[in-house]
Every structure is written in C-alpha cells, then in structure tokens.
Amino acid sequence: MRITLVGSRHFGVTTFNTLRQQGVDIARIVVHDGEDRLAAAARAAGIEVVVQADPKRVVAPEIAPGTDLIVTAHSHARVTAEALAASRLGGIGYHPSLLPRHRGIAAVEWTIKEGDPIAGGTVYHLAERMDAGSIAAQEWVFVKKGETARELWERALAPLGQKLLAGVIDHAKLHGSLPATPQDEQFATKAPSLSERDH
Incomplete structure (x- = not known):
C-alpha cells in the first residue's frame, strides 16, 4: 500500500506516525509550507517532501507515482480531480x-x-x-x-x-x-x- 500523505501540523505528524506503525509505504509527503513540522518529520525519516505550488490546491504532479491512496491530515487544500485520478483508490480525509x-x-x-x-x-x-x-x-x-x-x-x-x-x-x-x-x-x-x- 503506497500512500501520499498531504497534511500539516501536529495532526499531520501523528497521522504520519500512525501510518508508519501500520507498515504502509509512505511514498511522499505533500505540504503547503516547507517549514511545517510534518515536513521536518518526513525529512528526518528520509521520506520525500513536496511543497505545493499553490497552497489551496494539490495537483496531479504532486502525487507520488504509483500511489494507491492519498490521505489528508490537517490539510485545507483541495485535492483536484486529476490528483485523485493519479491514485489507484483516490483519496480519504x-x-x-x-x-x-x-x-x-x-x-x-x-x-x-x-x-x-x-x-x-x-x-x-x-x-x-x-x-x-x-x-x-x-x-x-x-x-x-x-x-x-x-x-x-x-x-x-x-x-x-x-x-x-x-x-x-x-x-x-x-x-x-x-x-x-x-x-x-x-x-x-x-x-x-x-x-x-x-x-
């Protein structure tokens, strides 16, 4: 199960840790702010971090290739239809x-x-x-x-x-x-x- 996690702040980090405990493959973290604590946690774990080009939207190129599921955790950005289509199972929040x-x-x-x-x-x-x-x-x-x-x-x-x-x-x-x-x-x-x- 390859997951792209879109999120921020404390809830984003907690979700990141929960996913890692579940043994899923976190392919990429997408954040609206490169200084966010979720970005820091991902970098510390050696996981790729992408900063959204537009803080209000997540677009298809920002989703990791081969993603099975997009998970959002404390993200106020809209995940576009094209981004959802880039994931096998779409996305949940x-x-x-x-x-x-x-x-x-x-x-x-x-x-x-x-x-x-x-x-x-x-x-x-x-x-x-x-x-x-x-x-x-x-x-x-x-x-x-x-x-x-x-x-x-x-x-x-x-x-x-x-x-x-x-x-x-x-x-x-x-x-x-x-x-x-x-x-x-x-x-x-x-x-x-x-x-x-x-x-």
Whole structure:
C-alpha cells in the first residue's frame, strides 16, 4: 500500500506516525509550507517532501507515482480531480464531525457553539465538493459540559481520527477497496470559519 500523505501540523505528524506503525509505504509527503513540522518529520525519516505550488490546491504532479491512496491530515487544500485520478483508490480525509453535519473549516467550534451533546469524526472520500464525499468510517463521542473546541479535539476527536484512518487503511490493504456510504444531503450543515468576535 503506497500512500501520499498531504497534511500539516501536529495532526499531520501523528497521522504520519500512525501510518508508519501500520507498515504502509509512505511514498511522499505533500505540504503547503516547507517549514511545517510534518515536513521536518518526513525529512528526518528520509521520506520525500513536496511543497505545493499553490497552497489551496494539490495537483496531479504532486502525487507520488504509483500511489494507491492519498490521505489528508490537517490539510485545507483541495485535492483536484486529476490528483485523485493519479491514485489507484483516490483519496480519504478525516473530518472532526458527524458528516454531513458541520461541513467546513470550523467543525469542532460549531459543535461547541451549537451546543451539540454528541460530536464525532468521519473518514470520507475526497471529492469535488469540500467534505461531501462518501463516508468510509464514522464514530460518535459525547461532548463534556463546558468543554472548549480545543479540549474536545485533543481529548476525543484527534485520537478518534487516528483510529478511524487506521481502520479504513487496514480495510483497503485487505480488500483493495474503500467502504463508501453516500452522505444524506438533507442533513448537511455548514461550519464556516468563525470571526474573532464570535470566539
């Protein structure tokens, strides 16, 4: 299983370490910033690092040749259709909500803002529309009273992301395919970035 990992920051590094423990071949790391801690971790491990030409998009030439699966971890870049087509199984990402609820950049913040008693995480197929691809794996967690978005992310949603990504990748290794359940659009809600005054 050859993987191109697109990501950044702490969650990118944690995902990188999870993948390496699973024994997959990480062919290449794609980052939007060459100084990112994920880039540093990859270089330390002797894995090729490519910096996106456009921080908002990942294009086909940035995907490693012979990639079986693209995995995104804390990447806000759109993986283009051509880039997905360059990978045998396309791509998956982790979103810290029960998709289709809270699609967007501030899912955990909106979970808290709207007083949701239950949160969750979803591994979904990367698709043309942001956070709208089929669901590969999903699990819920309770939200603690008074918990902040950061506390919820660190306590429950980030570890859940690692668990779900690992499970989907194990499935792909075993079956050569990804689970896929379409999202129900009637339940879709948006989670756009919150302005500073809302914090």
